[in-house]
Amino acid sequence: AYTDLDAPVDIPAAYKVRALDTAGNASAYSSPVWATRDTVAPLAPNNLEAVSQDDTGVTLGWSGSNPDTVRYSVHRASSSAGPRIPLGTTTTWNYRDTTGDPGQRYVYYVTAVDAAGNESTSAQVTAARSVGPNAAPKAPSVGLARIVGDHLTLWWDQGGYVPVSGYTVYRSRSATVDTTDPANVYATTTAKSLERTVAADERDYHYAVVAHSAYGVRSPASASVLPTVSAPQPPPSTTVYEAEATATQVHLVWAAVPIGPGDPEITEYRVYVSTQPGVTKANAENVYTTPATDMWVGTPEFGRPYYFTVSVVNAAGLESELSPEVSATPGT
Incomplete structure (x- = not known):
């Protein structure tokens, strides 16, 4: 056997062979044979369709392309933009895929391949294995x-x-x-x-x-x-973004605190009030609680500044750090 890698492209060439013995004596030549180095791909398969889509798989069918086609290659992708996964080859005009996830619509691609390995452009069709009573869910x-x-x-x-x-x-x-x-x-x-x-x-x-x-x-x-x-952790702190004063009250509004999966629910907010700056949990003159994210706080002394800070409490009884302090003066 011999492979001619330098044969002219798409031009017929004649070949003949003779035998030599160890002494260098040559036989007569064989009769010549003609061959062409083939670089022309077959046409794509014709009339590709999903012949059946049942709960055990998808059957594809098509009609042939060029006479020199020796096999067909089948690929599958989860979308037209997704990577193509090779499924297999066949020498017939049909292919059955039993490996797809039930209910998942796939794009199937079929190409024709000739004896020289030239591959056609692909024909494509969308199909899905149906969901039947024997279909298993995917693993969680x-x-x-x-x-x-x-x-x-x-x-x-x-x-x-x-x-x-x-x-x-x-x-x-x-x-x-x-x-x-x-x-x-x-x-x-x-x-x-x-x-x-x-x-x-x-x-x-x-x-x-x-x-x-x-x-x-x-x-x-x-x-x-x-x-x-x-160990359990306190909830994150909040931020007061509004402190609006009237003659006798201050309206405070703060941000709701998000919680992650499995975290204890937020049950209340604590509002710490003082007439002196630097409010802490220890020196606050009044403490109010509410499940809401706003509160009207009474301020009996007209014209005097009041200072506020807010903490967050969860269902585990854990309290956050205090929010940044804000102030407001009733009557101004």
Whole structure:
């Protein structure tokens, strides 16, 4: 066998072969054969379509292109702008993909390839494996796992297109939670989160989550996670952005404090008041509480400046640092 890498491009050339023995004696030449170095790609497949889309896969069909096509190459992408993933090749005019996620619409690309390896432009079609009763949800992805004080918080995301009716949370002291063992079942929920109170000797458990479809089909398990452990922290402080005085009152307005997933709810705000600057929790002359983010504070002395600062209190009873001090003078 011999490969001629210097053959002229797209021009027919004749080849003949003779044999030599160890003494250098040559045989007669073979009859010549003609060949052409091919750099012309076939045409793209014709009439590409999704012949069937059922709950076990997608079947593609098309008609041939050039007579010199020896195989077809099939790729798939999650969108027209997404990367193309090779699925396989076929010598027939059809291909079945059983690996797509149920409900996910894919763009399928099919190209024709000739014996010289020249590949055509692609034909494309959009199709999706349907969601049937045997379709399994995708594995949940746990994004938050922490224990603050004695409060466990797990949050997870659920991708895919298979409807989920609920989740089972498993736990064990093993780094990889066995979600096939009923003894490891910790909780069930329809939410994508779980909050529980845990004892001090339960902080070394690992957790994993399994989703269930409406037909009871289980997803693969999420990755097993070990929650981070920390002491409870006070909420962040706020800022007073309005202090408007009337003759006998001052209207204070401050910013609501956001909380993160699993953080204790904000239950109240404390307003510290003094007739002297430098208000602290210890030297305030009056302290008021409210669940709102504004308050009217009575100021009985007309024309005298009053000084205010606000703190934030959460459901764990923890209080934030004081806000920057503001002042207002009634009657001015």
